[in-house]
Amino acid sequence: MSHLNSLNNYFTEKRETHLDELKHFLRIPSISSLSEHKNDMQKGAEWLAESCIKAGLENVIIDKTNGHPVVYADWLHADDKPTILVYGHYDVQPVDPLNLWESEPFEPEVRDNKLFARGASDDKGQVFMHVKAVEALLQTEGSLPVNVKFLIEGEEEIGSPNLEAYIEENKEKLAADVIVISDTGMQGPGQPAVCYGLRGLCGVQIDVKGAKGDLHSGLYGGGVQNSIHALVSVLDSFRDAEGTIQVEGFYENVRPLLDEEREAYKALGFDEEDLKKEVGVEELFGEKGYSHLERVWARPTLEVNGVFGGFSGEGIKTVLPSEAGAKITCRLVPDQDPDEIVAKLKAHIEKNKPTGVTVTVTEFDKGKPFITPFDHPAIQAAGRSYEKVYNVPTAYTRGGGSIPIVAAFDEILGLPVVLMGFGLSSENFHAPNEHFHLENFDQGLRVIGDYYYELADLTKEQLKK
Amino acid sequence: MSHLNSLNNYFTEKRETHLDELKHFLRIPSISSLSEHKNDMQKGAEWLAESCIKAGLENVIIDKTNGHPVVYADWLHADDKPTILVYGHYDVQPVDPLNLWESEPFEPEVRDNKLFARGASDDKGQVFMHVKAVEALLQTEGSLPVNVKFLIEGEEEIGSPNLEAYIEENKEKLAADVIVISDTGMQGPGQPAVCYGLRGLCGVQIDVKGAKGDLHSGLYGGGVQNSIHALVSVLDSFRDAEGTIQVEGFYENVRPLLDEEREAYKALGFDEEDLKKEVGVEELFGEKGYSHLERVWARPTLEVNGVFGGFSGEGIKTVLPSEAGAKITCRLVPDQDPDEIVAKLKAHIEKNKPTGVTVTVTEFDKGKPFITPFDHPAIQAAGRSYEKVYNVPTAYTRGGGSIPIVAAFDEILGLPVVLMGFGLSSENFHAPNEHFHLENFDQGLRVIGDYYYELADLTKEQLKK
Numbered sequence: 001m002s003h004l005n006s007l008n009n010y011f012t013e014k015r016e017t018h019l020d021e022l023k024h025f026l027r028i029p030s031i032s033s034l035s036e037h038k039n040d041m042q043k044g045a046e047w048l049a050e051s052c053i054k055a056g057l058e059n060v061i062i063d064k065t066n067g068h069p070v071v072y073a074d075w076l077h078a079d080d081k082p083t084i085l086v087y088g089h090y091d092v093q094p095v096d097p098l099n100l101w102e103s104e105p106f107e108p109e110v111r112d113n114k115l116f117a118r119g120a121s122d123d124k125g126q127v128f129m130h131v132k133a134v135e136a137l138l139q140t141e142g143s144l145p146v147n148v149k150f151l152i153e154g155e156e157e158i159g160s161p162n163l164e165a166y167i168e169e170n171k172e173k174l175a176a177d178v179i180v181i182s183d184t185g186m187q188g189p190g191q192p193a194v195c196y197g198l199r200g201l202c203g204v205q206i207d208v209k210g211a212k213g214d215l216h217s218g219l220y221g222g223g224v225q226n227s228i229h230a231l232v233s234v235l236d237s238f239r240d241a242e243g244t245i246q247v248e249g250f251y252e253n254v255r256p257l258l259d260e261e262r263e264a265y266k267a268l269g270f271d272e273e274d275l276k277k278e279v280g281v282e283e284l285f286g287e288k289g290y291s292h293l294e295r296v297w298a299r300p301t302l303e304v305n306g307v308f309g310g311f312s313g314e315g316i317k318t319v320l321p322s323e324a325g326a327k328i329t330c331r332l333v334p335d336q337d338p339d340e341i342v343a344k345l346k347a348h349i350e351k352n353k354p355t356g357v358t359v360t361v362t363e364f365d366k367g368k369p370f371i372t373p374f375d376h377p378a379i380q381a382a383g384r385s386y387e388k389v390y391n392v393p394t395a396y397t398r399g400g401g402s403i404p405i406v407a408a409f410d411e412i413l414g415l416p417v418v419l420m421g422f423g424l425s426s427e428n429f430h431a432p433n434e435h436f437h438l439e440n441f442d443q444g445l446r447v448i449g450d451y452y453y454e455l456a457d458l459t460k461e462q463l464k465k
Numbered sequence: 466m467s468h469l470n471s472l473n474n475y476f477t478e479k480r481e482t483h484l485d486e487l488k489h490f491l492r493i494p495s496i497s498s499l500s501e502h503k504n505d506m507q508k509g510a511e512w513l514a515e516s517c518i519k520a521g522l523e524n525v526i527i528d529k530t531n532g533h534p535v536v537y538a539d540w541l542h543a544d545d546k547p548t549i550l551v552y553g554h555y556d557v558q559p560v561d562p563l564n565l566w567e568s569e570p571f572e573p574e575v576r577d578n579k580l581f582a583r584g585a586s587d588d589k590g591q592v593f594m595h596v597k598a599v600e601a602l603l604q605t606e607g608s609l610p611v612n613v614k615f616l617i618e619g620e621e622e623i624g625s626p627n628l629e630a631y632i633e634e635n636k637e638k639l640a641a642d643v644i645v646i647s648d649t650g651m652q653g654p655g656q657p658a659v660c661y662g663l664r665g666l667c668g669v670q671i672d673v674k675g676a677k678g679d680l681h682s683g684l685y686g687g688g689v690q691n692s693i694h695a696l697v698s699v700l701d702s703f704r705d706a707e708g709t710i711q712v713e714g715f716y717e718n719v720r721p722l723l724d725e726e727r728e729a730y731k732a733l734g735f736d737e738e739d740l741k742k743e744v745g746v747e748e749l750f751g752e753k754g755y756s757h758l759e760r761v762w763a764r765p766t767l768e769v770n771g772v773f774g775g776f777s778g779e780g781i782k783t784v785l786p787s788e789a790g791a792k793i794t795c796r797l798v799p800d801q802d803p804d805e806i807v808a809k810l811k812a813h814i815e816k817n818k819p820t821g822v823t824v825t826v827t828e829f830d831k832g833k834p835f836i837t838p839f840d841h842p843a844i845q846a847a848g849r850s851y852e853k854v855y856n857v858p859t860a861y862t863r864g865g866g867s868i869p870i871v872a873a874f875d876e877i878l879g880l881p882v883v884l885m886g887f888g889l890s891s892e893n894f895h896a897p898n899e900h901f902h903l904e905n906f907d908q909g910l911r912v913i914g915d916y917y918y919e920l921a922d923l924t925k926e927q928l929k930k
Contacts, residue, residue, distance in 0.1 A: 199683060201683075203781060210746060211744040211745055212745030212746075213744075216866065217796065218666075218761075218864070218866025218867055219865050221761065221766040221796050221865060222708070222761050222765075222766040222796065222865070223749055223761045224749060225746065226769060228769040228771070228772050228791075229704060229768070229769055232697040232700040232772070233701050233706065235697040235701070236697045236698050236701035238694075241819065279676040279680060279689055281676050281690070282823075283820060284689060285688070285689055285821035286689075287687065295688040296683075296686065296687050296688045300687075301682070301687040303694070303783075303785055304691060304694055304774075305693075305775050305776050305781070305783060305786065306693070306774065306775035306776035306782070306784070307696075307773065308772065309772050310769065310772060310792070311792060312790075316794065317770055317771070318668075318768075318794050319771070321770065324772065325777075327777075327781065327782075329783050331682065331687065354706065356749070364780070364781045365781070399683070400684050401684055402683055
């Protein structure tokens with residue numbers, strides 16, 4: 001473990017320098033969604049590129065896209081060793097409402113060993129850690145045990161509209177054996193987590209139309225179909241009373257949980273009582289035979305996100321509504337295909353369509369689910385690196401949400417993706433007073449450095465997905 | 466039929482005088498809902514009271530209520546003969562949007578034998594006809610064949626908030642054998658109708674609350690109950706696919722249609738194809754085994770009037786909504802009781818309440834259904850009077866809507882109510898360009914006059930409900 005000792009010494013010695021550098025990075029208000037910050041986006045990319053050069057990375061380039069630029073850098077001198085593609089983003093969320101910030105969002109401040117600034121955790125802080133891990137190894141060991149490529153974009157907070165095209169066009173350049181992303185959270189304070197799967201997303205809007213206008217419920221009620229009744233009969237047909245989705249073939253391609261996964265989740269000791277208190281419900285609800293974590297990480301959902309129709313003001317209006325609608329989204333898990341699921345939703349709606357109305361279905365944008373198998377060597381190696389530094393067992397988790405760009409990496413490059421994040425869910429990303437716990441900054445630098453060695457012990461063949 | 470000849474001569478001779486008088490009445494902007502018209506309400510009551518005195522009615526009084534005054538008048542010299550209580554209203558709806566009126570709403574104008582003005586049809590014109598019918602009989606015959614009481618209120622268009630109390634307090638004074646109201650419509654041009662029943666109304670708002678706030682559908686979806694799913698499962702439980710209401714005991718007290726009623730409705734030759742075109746639907750929808758008219762006149766309904774919850778803006782928001790709600794109303798028929806039905810709705814909701822949410826039920830105002838039996842002599846007599854003047858068979862109808870004050874008359878005074886209207890549904894009551902077809906003004910005066918003779922042929926015993 002000599003490299004860990006070297007890293008330890010290096011990061012200890014350089015801590016203030018590194019923090020000062022990170023503060024420079026955080027002072028650049030690189031808000032991708034606001035056009036008045038276009039120049040700041042360029043400045044953010046330039047600062048990062050210079051930092052990469054300083055770290056010893058090569059072929060550093062600020063690559064244009066149709067939106068904000070991408071920063072690419074590499075170090076490719078570890079012959080025959082695996083290549084790691086590090087993805088992250090240098091853009092940040094807007095800062096409104098400004099009055100709720102205790103210190104200026106773009107004037108970083110350390111309080112109570114936490115670094116407060118927009119982007120401290122999401123994702124500038126974590127991107128910076130990867131750059132510094134490379135720097136540390138090059139400075140202390142003279143070389144890296146693996147090949148490394150950096151791809152840091154400036155549009156993650158606006159949905160990465162140009163990144164898929166960029167990856168497609170630069171497939172060769174981005175060729176690697178594993179993708180590492182530090183943009184997710186740990187399981188809790190002192191509790192590291194490797195996230196190896198995310199849910200996908202698809203959805204439809206259902207619009208029901210009956211009579212050409214609203215009708216008087218006295219004059220027509222009982223004789224003309226009511227669009228809300230028609231709609232709710234469709235909506236209610238989607239799930240049974242226990243929450244099991246009734247769309248034919250919905251669960252067909254769902255990859256069953258491995259026994260090892262279920263055990264790993266169980267080992268997390270997730271407290272369902274705490275969850276009830278947190279969200280304010282008397283009882284949880286979901287598919288029978290699954291724990292809460294299993295439900296939100298590894299089981300697909302169908303949720304009505306919104307419903308509307310008729311009169312919703314105060315009091316009563318005896319209208320027989322002409323129109324009603326609902327928005328529905330599904331969270332998908334491997335190996336469900338969003339296109340197939342939308343087709344099944346449509347077939348279900350067609351089959352359950354009530355008489356007396358017309359029903360229109362409109363698709364929303366789709367995102368595929370992603371999984372790197374739980375027992376994949378790159379996943380288990382990440383867990384080991386965490387354990388060496390944090391001295392506790394690593395949590396192996398999935399995410400219930402969807403990060404479309406992760407699925408795109410998975411899809412286009414066909415590589416295992418390792419989500420090894422250092423943030424905490426309490427750190428207010430996307431909100432006022434975003435901050436980053438510096439103990440995870442410190443420990444994370446060491447974890448990343450170690451992970452390069454762990455990956456170097458694996459063959460390219462072993463890393464294949 | 467000598468009285469019909471006399472009436473005919475009288476009304477022909479006086480037509481221009483009567484129209485001029487009615488125009489005076491219509492020039493008073495007696496809009497009950499607008500406080501700036503408070504003085505006009507008083508003027509309207511005064512004009513009407515003077516008109517009653519001029520007609521030969523006695524004991525004319527403008528009676529105070531907690532709102533706008535009531536005009537009472539009577540003629541009670543037909544010893545041992547039945548007493549008719551005529552109810553109507555001298556208040557009118559507001560006139561917005563004014564720019565859609567082709568002539569001033571309070572400057573009556575005759576075009577194409579139609580009298581255009583706010584209140585021409587609803588209800589000043591029809592109240593005026595009753596006054597003039599009395600006047601005509603007193604002028605031509607010297608007396609009335611029956612006793613008559615007038616109760617004309619000034620708050621019908623704002624829901625008669627003070628009339629129930631007034632009736633309760635004046636039960637003795639208002640004692641009668643039959644109530645006659647001309648505030649409904651004919652079945653069509655040249656097609657007179659006696660309406661002998663109306664549906665009642667009750668309803669509830671259902672509010673569903675799950676988690677204490679909206680949740681991210683990725684982080685919680687599949688593990689916490691979704692309020693919209695909970696709501697739609699309740700809503701969908703109310704009716705089956707054919708529209709039959711599934712609330713236990715809902716149909717229990719529904720008075721079955723008489724064979725005579727079904728035949729009478731059938732005889733109306735109602736064209737369901739025309740209705741489809743009118744409302745713009747491919748097919749009608751409702752309880753099996755009933756025609757459209759039977760469904761809307763004689764069968765109860767349960768309609769969702771509005772539904773709301775979650776995100777209803779453009780596009781997608783992957784929220785797991787905390788709250789959702791719906792407004793439901795039932796149209797009731799004899800002998801359903803609104804209180805009982807609300808209790809049954811509540812029991813049904815309780816029984817079908819999904820887990821994981823709290824459900825709150827709030828009652829709306831209730832109105833009882835009303836019916837004067839189809840074969841009641843006062844109903845059949847009204848039909849005969851129409852037939853003598855219009856020379857076509859009278860339609861015996863019910864109304865699908867609810868007029869709470871009619872049910873209150875039925876309830877408090879326990880008398881048969883005869884709805885003999887002279888309006889047409891095309892006459893824009895409550896809308897710009899309200900008008901009244903003067904052929905129905907002319908023929909209606911004769912029908913009302915004749916009806917007094919028809920009623921005089923009946924004993925008080927026969928008129929008992």
